[in-house]
Amino acid sequence: MIQDIAPHKYHLEYSLKEPGDRDIILVYKRNMVLIREGDELQLPYKKELEQALKLTEEAAYVFLFSIDETGFYLLESGFEPDPLPGYVFLSPMFLRTSRPLMLSYAAATGYHLSTWYRNNVYCGRCGHKLIHDPKERMQRCPDCNNVVYPRINPSVIIGVRDRIKDRLLVTQYNPNHISDPNQPNARREQARRPGNHYALVAGYIEIGESGEMCVEREVFEEVGLKVKNIRYYASQPWAFSSSFLVGYICDLDGDDTLHIQEDELSRAVWKTREEMEDRSADYSLTSAIMEAFRKGEI
Numbered sequence: 001m002i003q004d005i006a007p008h009k010y011h012l013e014y015s016l017k018e019p020g021d022r023d024i025i026l027v028y029k030r031n032m033v034l035i036r037e038g039d040e041l042q043l044p045y046k047k048e049l050e051q052a053l054k055l056t057e058e059a060a061y062v063f064l065f066s067i068d069e070t071g072f073y074l075l076e077s078g079f080e081p082d083p084l085p086g087y088v089f090l091s092p093m094f095l096r097t098s099r100p101l102m103l104s105y106a107a108a109t110g111y112h113l114s115t116w117y118r119n120n121v122y123c124g125r126c127g128h129k130l131i132h133d134p135k136e137r138m139q140r141c142p143d144c145n146n147v148v149y150p151r152i153n154p155s156v157i158i159g160v161r162d163r164i165k166d167r168l169l170v171t172q173y174n175p176n177h178i179s180d181p182n183q184p185n186a187r188r189e190q191a192r193r194p195g196n197h198y199a200l201v202a203g204y205i206e207i208g209e210s211g212e213m214c215v216e217r218e219v220f221e222e223v224g225l226k227v228k229n230i231r232y233y234a235s236q237p238w239a240f241s242s243s244f245l246v247g248y249i250c251d252l253d254g255d256d257t258l259h260i261q262e263d264e265l266s267r268a269v270w271k272t273r274e275e276m277e278d279r280s281a282d283y284s285l286t287s288a289i290m291e292a293f294r295k296g297e298i
């Protein structure tokens with residue numbers, strides 16, 4: 001999965017510091033990430049940045065994290081919007097399959113952080129401009145002392161199995177179902193992509209719910225099924241929707257007739273192991289669950 005970058009190690013200890021020449025600068029414009037054009041994913045080092053973009057005097061950096069000895073910084077402001085030749089802004093969804101994995105993970109994680117910084121410029125309580133806290137990853141209001149920590153949306157991804165007929169339930173999202181038009185909606189992009197057609201039942205955990213309660217509710221809402229034997233499978237940070245995904249496996253309880261919630265899903269079908277597509281190139285938890293079923297591991 002996208003976070004499985006060993007032997008590289010992710011370090012998130014926070015500090016206010018400036019980038020060196022061999023640190024990598026992450027640049028995001030609206031919902032897109034700046035990359036160097038080429039077959040493999042390449043991100044600009046600080047010393048290369050002026051070949052990638054025209055910087056202005058206001059260029060300001062925020063330290064995000066390190067991987068091994070390399071720092072990753074966000075270019076928060078102070079650049080012209082059009083990249084120079086050889087560089088391009090792309091939707092970050094391609095990071096689901098780009099290589100090397102370590103840079104895909106870094107660019108995705110930076111995307112989550114940049115989204116949070118972009119959405120938290122002003123205090124939601126009093127409207128004053130927020131400042132970066134010097135000690136931890138937090139935005140602080142100098143006027144009313146409101147504090148804003150990074151936002152992570154907990155969600156569930158659900159592998160529903162029919163043990164009697166040895167099938168897994170897969171879904172296709174309705175491309176018109178847009179929960180947050182300011183984000184590159186993974187469901188919408190999945191629905192429009194020619195390959196990787198299928199997803200799993202999934203949804204955000206609501207206030208007052210456990211993961212297991214959310215599994216029962218989402219499966220019933222999206223496809224009208226009852227489930228049992230709900231158990232944890234794996235988890236994953238999923239930057240594209242600012243989420244933390246918790247994967248569950250569960251079993252169909254009773255009737256296998258699907259009643260699809262049409263505003264969210266366009267299709268849901270039961271698939272046998274032989275009918276599953278090969279999803280091994282995709283770094284998502286959804287694909288990890290599908291692959292585990294295809295290979296007979298669950």
Ligand SMILES: [Zn+2]
Nearest residue numbers: 123126141144
């Ligand atoms: Zn305030």
